[in-house]
Amino acid sequence: MRHKRPTVVCLAAALALTGCSAASTGSGKSGSTLTYLTFETPSLTATFWNTSIAGAEKKVPGVTVKKIVAPTTDRDAYAKQLQASGQFPDLLQSITPSTFATAGLLKPYDQKWVDANFLLPKGNAYKGKVYVPPTNSQIIPEVFYNKKLFAKAHITAPPKTWSEFMAVCAKLKAAGVTPVELGGGDPFSASMPLVGILSADVLGKNPDWLKERYAGKVKFTDANVKAAVGKYRTMAEKGYFEDGALGVKYADSIANFTSGKAAMYMMGSWFLGSVPKDHADDFGAFLTPTEDGSLVVPFSVGGSMAISAKTKDPAKATAFAQAWSLDPANYKALIEGDGAFPMLKGKTLDDYGVNVTKVFEDSYSYVTRQNTKVSSFGWATNDDSMPSGLNNAFYSASQALFSSDDVDGQLAKLDSAWDSATK
Amino acid sequence: MTTRVRPRRGDPALGSIALVALGLYVLFIVVPVIMSAWKSLTNENPLLARADFVGFSNYTEMAHDSTLAGSLGFTLLLAGSVTIATNAVGIGFAMLLNKTSLSFRMMRTVAFLPQVLSGVIVGYVWRYILARDGILDNVLVSLGVIDRPITWLGSPHLAVLSVGLVATWGLTGFTTVVHLAALQSIPVELYQAAMVDGAGRWQRFRRITFPMLAPGTTISVTISLITMLKLYDIIAVLTAGGPANSTQSTALYIIQLAFTDDRYGYASAVAMLLLVVSIAIALSVTALLRRREVDL
Numbered sequence: 001m002r003h004k005r006p007t008v009v010c011l012a013a014a015l016a017l018t019g020c021s022a023a024s025t026g027s028g029k030s031g032s033t034l035t036y037l038t039f040e041t042p043s044l045t046a047t048f049w050n051t052s053i054a055g056a057e058k059k060v061p062g063v064t065v066k067k068i069v070a071p072t073t074d075r076d077a078y079a080k081q082l083q084a085s086g087q088f089p090d091l092l093q094s095i096t097p098s099t100f101a102t103a104g105l106l107k108p109y110d111q112k113w114v115d116a117n118f119l120l121p122k123g124n125a126y127k128g129k130v131y132v133p134p135t136n137s138q139i140i141p142e143v144f145y146n147k148k149l150f151a152k153a154h155i156t157a158p159p160k161t162w163s164e165f166m167a168v169c170a171k172l173k174a175a176g177v178t179p180v181e182l183g184g185g186d187p188f189s190a191s192m193p194l195v196g197i198l199s200a201d202v203l204g205k206n207p208d209w210l211k212e213r214y215a216g217k218v219k220f221t222d223a224n225v226k227a228a229v230g231k232y233r234t235m236a237e238k239g240y241f242e243d244g245a246l247g248v249k250y251a252d253s254i255a256n257f258t259s260g261k262a263a264m265y266m267m268g269s270w271f272l273g274s275v276p277k278d279h280a281d282d283f284g285a286f287l288t289p290t291e292d293g294s295l296v297v298p299f300s301v302g303g304s305m306a307i308s309a310k311t312k313d314p315a316k317a318t319a320f321a322q323a324w325s326l327d328p329a330n331y332k333a334l335i336e337g338d339g340a341f342p343m344l345k346g347k348t349l350d351d352y353g354v355n356v357t358k359v360f361e362d363s364y365s366y367v368t369r370q371n372t373k374v375s376s377f378g379w380a381t382n383d384d385s386m387p388s389g390l391n392n393a394f395y396s397a398s399q400a401l402f403s404s405d406d407v408d409g410q411l412a413k414l415d416s417a418w419d420s421a422t423k
Numbered sequence: 424m425t426t427r428v429r430p431r432r433g434d435p436a437l438g439s440i441a442l443v444a445l446g447l448y449v450l451f452i453v454v455p456v457i458m459s460a461w462k463s464l465t466n467e468n469p470l471l472a473r474a475d476f477v478g479f480s481n482y483t484e485m486a487h488d489s490t491l492a493g494s495l496g497f498t499l500l501l502a503g504s505v506t507i508a509t510n511a512v513g514i515g516f517a518m519l520l521n522k523t524s525l526s527f528r529m530m531r532t533v534a535f536l537p538q539v540l541s542g543v544i545v546g547y548v549w550r551y552i553l554a555r556d557g558i559l560d561n562v563l564v565s566l567g568v569i570d571r572p573i574t575w576l577g578s579p580h581l582a583v584l585s586v587g588l589v590a591t592w593g594l595t596g597f598t599t600v601v602h603l604a605a606l607q608s609i610p611v612e613l614y615q616a617a618m619v620d621g622a623g624r625w626q627r628f629r630r631i632t633f634p635m636l637a638p639g640t641t642i643s644v645t646i647s648l649i650t651m652l653k654l655y656d657i658i659a660v661l662t663a664g665g666p667a668n669s670t671q672s673t674a675l676y677i678i679q680l681a682f683t684d685d686r687y688g689y690a691s692a693v694a695m696l697l698l699v700v701s702i703a704i705a706l707s708v709t710a711l712l713r714r715r716e717v718d719l
Contacts, residue, residue, distance in 0.1 A: 077682055077683065080469050080470065080682060080685065081682070083469060083470055084469040099470070099685075100470060102470075103468070103470035103471050105470060184577065184666065185555075185576065185577060185665075185666075187663070187665060190666075243574075244555050244572065244573075244574030244577050244578075245577070246574060246577035246578060246665075246666045247554070247555035247574030247575070247576055247577020247578070248555060248577070249554075252555075388683070388684050388685045389679075389680075389683055389684030389685070389686070392679060392683055392684070393490075396665070396667050396668045397667075399665055399666040399667035400579075400666075400667035400668075402666075402667075403578065403579070403667075404667075413489060413490075416487075416489070417490075420484070420488075421684065
């Protein structure tokens with residue numbers, strides 16, 4: 001009995017210490033310790049993060065950064081878990097700002113600093129404020145194609161209009177080539193053709209469509225959306241994807257396309273990091289064709305890290321985030337491995353010391369040229385981002401529409417899901 | 424020789440043990456259920472500090488939620504079909520393995536293996552087997568059974584069938600062991616008497632084995648049902664609920680609502696619905712099967 005009380009006290013102290021240390025953010029005369037949520041991919045390795053953090057730490061005296069690695073690439077989900085358990089990090093890499101900003105969890109950046117350093121300062125602004133420096137961008141999706149397979153089907157140039165695109169698909173199929181690779185086993189990957197068609201047809205004609213959907217002025221069941229989705233159904237019905245595409249995982253779809261099993265592949269520009277270096281010139285890219293051949297770039301401006309509104313040392317957190325975001329050395333892995341298009345002002349690709357392919361340069365030119373850029377449907381990080389949970393409904397509809405011709409039913413489900421998510 | 428010490432009535436040691444068990448039960452079962460019931464009456468969002476009381480609006484919303492209806496339908500279909508299949512196979516395996524030699528004891532261990540594996544591992548293993556161009560397709564193509572690979576997990580109907588088969592495989596070890604234990608408790612004299620009376624194999628099974636298995640079947644069926652009604656891990660790894668939500672169990676939907684859609688309140692309401700459905704089914708089935716035991 002004598003030992004009971006000290007044991008309880010020790011246990012309580014241990015629990016308290018555990019709870020406190022998990023979300024430790026301290027500041028004092030000796031400096032600040034900040035927590036930083038990151039994620040790892042084959043190109044963004046642990047070494048990349050350690051090196052980039054060390055580089056920014058050197059530029060901000062008195063700051064120590066403790067890295068937290070999300071268990072998967074879904075850093076939004078992990079950030080939510082950390083928030084729910086009272087461990088929201090001070091800095092959060094590449095999260096979706098709208099999800100957290102609406103809850104008042106993020107601190108906006110100084111707009112003057114953003115304006116001074118980035119090509120599209122408001123590229124990912126949410127309700128007029130920038131929560132993540134717009135350091136890089138993606139085109140989601142591009143239509144990548146295999147030049148040798150096009151030549152085999154006697155196709156001399158990539159299509160510009162939708163009818164040309166359909167003709168290309170028909171020629172490829174007639175030549176015994178699978179026209180379009182689809183990694184339908186992973187929901188996000190299954191949605192890529194629809195993302196491309198909706199971005200080109202719906203947002204291309206009305207760039208404010210998503211904002212108007214929030215306002216209830218338009219619906220998924222509207223005729224223009226139905227017509228766009230009908231194009232995807234036509235592709236599926238005519239057998240322009242392989243029969244078992246819903247059983248093909250995303251990673252396998254990359255392997256299938258790069259090994260020449262299909263002629264085209266609709267995917268985000270991050271695929272550029274997977275283009276085989278030894279025969280990169282076999283691949284080209286164009287944008288989802290529109291009815292009249294006008295060019296519509298489905299664009300998404302990503303970025304580096306968001307700053308928690310709860311951080312105990314906002315000055316140091318901001319200084320670290322700014323130092324990291326402006327260091328060209330941190331862009332090399334993003335450009336070469338993830339096919340990210342850098343958005344720093346006054347820099348050329350040479351300034352990043354990167355070795356990129358011709359298809360990367362061609363794709364990057366869509367970013368730097370003056371043209372019609374619209375938010376990529378479902379991938380926007382600005383005011384055009386979809387409400388929480390809608391992406392899952394959209395992915396599910398994409399998979400369902402692969403084998404079901406109930407376009408009206410699927411679009412009505414999307415409207416219903418949207419209304420539930422926003423009420 | 425051992426001496427058994429009978430615990431005395433009112434033994435304080437027993438009281439302490441019971442208290443610990445009761446405390447753990449209250450802490451990890453009763454309190455979370457009460458908390459979930461309370462959250463189901465709010466619009467709690469993990470990102471927001473404040474949650475408002477919304478009455479029964481989460482429950483009324485469920486009536487119009489077609490995704491919930493789909494997931495509940497799939498869950499009930501899965502629970503019913505897998506419970507029947509796994510118990511039928513379990514009884515068959517138990518009868519085959521009801522021998523005492525070393526080789527049969529080893530086979531019993533092998534039959535129980537799937538039960539030892541975690542659902543995540545089962546999901547991963549079968550994902551490789553059932554993948555397009557996976558092990559199963561390669562075997563079937565090389566044997567000439569099919570001429571092109573089948574997308575077991577890529578078509579909604581086949582994915583439902585595949586999840587059912589994998590869940591049956593995972594649960595059969597358990598049902599086999601339960602029925603084996605029940606089989607071994609049947610007195611041999613009953614069979615001997617039946618043989619003297621001229622009863623054939625089928626009659627012996629129908630008149631002796633099957634009725635005498637009743638207590639084991641009650642346990643096995645009830646636990647199989649409950650396991651299937653809350654199935655999450657195998658599906659999360661095998662199909663992630665796809666394609667097109669065709670294999671989305673209610674448990675999986677609850678996780679999506681809470682952690683992707685940020686709707687703790689609504690997710691809690693769906694969890695309460697699943698709890699009530701599970702309790703109702705478990706109680707009904709147990710009552711039905713117990714009646715069969717009483718009829719012996």
